[in-house]
Amino acid sequence: MSLFNRAEVVDKNFQESVKAQDFPEAKSYSSLRSGGLLPEELIDLFETQVMSRLLDLRARELKKDNLCYYTIGSSGHEGNAAFAKAFRHTDMAFLHYRSGPFFIQRAKQLKGSTPLFDLLLSFMASKEDPISGGRHKVLGSKDLFIPPQTSTIASHLPKAVGAALSISKANDLGIVGTMPKDAVALCSFGDASSNHSTALGAVNTASWISYQNIKLPLVFFCEDNGVGISVKTPNDWIKKNFSNRPGLLYLECDGLNLIDVYQTCRHAEQQARYRKKPVFVRMKTVRLLGHAGSDVESNYHSIEHIQQTERQDPLLHSARLLIENQVLSSQEILNLYEHIRKRIFHVSQEVVTRRPLENIDEVAASITACEIPKPPVAAPILEKREEVFGKEFEKLSAPQHMAKLINWGLTDIMLQYPNTLVFGEDVAEKGGVYHVTDNLKKRFRSRRVFNSPLDEQSILGTAIGLAHNNFIPIPEIQFLAYVHNAEDQIRGEAATLPFFSQGQYTNPMVVRIAGLAYQRGFGGHFHNDNSLAVFRDIPGLIIAVPSRGDDAVKMLRTCLKEAHENGRVCIFIEPIARYMTRDLHEDNDKLWTFLYPEPEEVSPLGEFSVYGEGETVLLTYGNGTYYSLQAQDILQREHGLQTQVIDLKWIAPLNYEALIEALQTKKQVLFVEECRQTGSLAEGVLAQLSTLMHGPRWGLHAAEDCFIPLGPAATAGLPSKESIVAATLKLVGAHNE
Secondary structure, X not given: OOOOOHHHHHHHHHHHHHHHOOOOOOOOOOOOOOOOOOHHHHHHHHHHHHXXXXXXXXXXXXXXXXXXXXXXXXXXXXXXXXXXXXXXXXOOEEOOOOOHHHHHHHHOOOOOOOHHHHHHHHHOOEOOOOOOOOOOOOEEEOOOOXXXXXXXXXXXXXXXXXXXXXXXXHHHHOOOOOOOOOOOEEEEEEOOHHHOHHHHHHHHHHHHHHHOOOOOOEEEEEEEOOEEOOEEOOOOHHHHHHOOOOOOXXXXXXXXXXXXXXXXXXXXXXXXHHOOOOEEEEEEOOOOOOOOOOOOHHHOOOHHHHHHHHXXXXXXXXXXXXXXXXOOOHHHHXXXXXXXXXXXXXXXXXXXXXXXXXXXXXXXXXXXXXXOOOOOOOOOOHHXXXXXXXXXHHHHHOOEOHHHHHHHHHHHHHHHOOOEEEEEOOOOOOOOOOOOOOOHXXXXXXXXXXXXXXXXXXXXXXXXXXXXXXXXXXXXXXXXXXXXXXXXHHHHHHOOHHHHHOOOOOOOEEEEEEEOOOOOOOOOOOOOOOOOHHHHOOOOOEEEOOOOHHHHHHHHHHHHHHHHHHOOEEEEEEEHHHOOOOOXXXXXXXXXXXXXXXXXXXXXXXXXXEEOOOOEEEEEOOHHXXXXXXXXXXXXXXXXXXXXXXXXXXXXXXXXXXXXXXXXXXXXXXXXXXXXXXXXXXHHXXXXXXXXXXXXXXXXXEEXXXXXXXXXXXXXXXXXXXXXXXXXXXXXXXXXX
């Protein structure tokens, strides 16, 4: 047995120590009776611990034969089995990757579950893995109310807050949620993860909500093993950092003592379920076998330190509890251990025969999957609209700018979909920075329209959690640049959920973002961010960029329809510069005000708008449409050149088939791109079009690769009507040479 093969060492140490009844001293004391556990329940928890441990050992053996693809195990964290036992299987759980024992113990609550088989299918990336279909090793199950998580570094904490908030919201609003009315949201994570800004934001948001006496049945479960890969967590850092948060009950338990963990978690369960208050539980434990199978712990810990940690093996502490309470003998413990080892070996032998995913079509099949699509919802009835709109109802027949039309669109949407919620920074009483959500709180009250703390990670994470309980959240991000604080909530959480669950879980939501450039009087790069690249490479996102108010309403309705019916994640970019725009060519022409569309009108995904005729096309979107139409007028009047403007509107999904048909007879195509050229939509679209079709001469007129300054030079590097005219004439002239 190699000194550096700690899996073998830990395995042998357990057997020899139990046989000799040579156990580590107890770190804490709890009697079986006072802990509320029956002898058979203690055996059951120990069995779960052994299952998890021997799965870890078997995974490492299989890895040597290239049959297993994941060796971040739960060894040392087996105490979280008692965490699972303290709660119902319908309490939605967002799990840390070392929560394998929790998964196994929860599965025991549901008759017919096969956790060993399912976990091994996941370890070996089998196509038959019931949650991810072989796409990743995840702890997840639809039946067990465990949304799948990958290698989470605190990114799941904000959505646990949202899920907890959704429980009381559903009860207050009469929404039939996915979770029971008295459910609790659970979230486990490591001590190292607690330092991440996402974790700190989530805990802060939970405290912020609870401090205002808003119901939040939530349990944070921090599995503190004292080290993050190789970085030590300072002694008692978790306690000092989280024990005095307002509105948050802090508890501690000994993760080496199953009785103490169970007793503490039962207390947490009572506080969360019946008092509706968030609880933070710190489970002090150890980490065995390093961070993962590839981690050589002796590179940063001495052998003496490793051996001392292994001496505190939770399974040894549990074996001592069983013997001290006269529940099992040492031989019975060893018999159980070997029986489970053989069981796992035989299950793994079966799993290796199950095939993995083999091609990209299989892999990509679940990107936008939705296992249970929902039927359409009828548009709101006239009488209800008249009541809610009040005096403004009479104004619906008059042309309006984009901000007002979106406001009315949101009003009709909230009438049509009772499970929609609008929230974000300043969206309630103030009505948003640009008053787009003005009067929504008066129309729908604070239960459906509410302010959030200034934390984009928590805004988007809360939205994800709300979506888990049958809501369609419509969070607002105040400015496009602010998304970068929180992009992983979209990239790593919301957009990947159907992919890693084969559509069993989806994240229906419509994220409204005020953005893009050309804003006057209030600028700088944090308020004029002309880049959409952060969204464009995320598979499965719907990205809408309207240029005019009536299109904005119809596209917003389509986003809600897709979110409701197909569980889609939609990004809705609202061009700030066009919010209040009324005129197009000259003062008071009112050509950029539009009638409010009838409630049934929508803009289908991939639809684009065409303005004018001509052999030269200005291909664009957003603000580019506005300035291209101005340029179109100048080109006609001053140069006698007929041009056609195509407003893409939907930049994902982009309907290439229809676009090619529209462009196939054209001579010149100039892409007018308001975003920075590098990483722009135009680069990808022109590259794709040039390979799919022949004929037109292609041109690109994009914003400079520069941030936007404050003051008169704010538009210096952006396309203008004059620069579009010049670029078009240059392209036409080059084609005719």
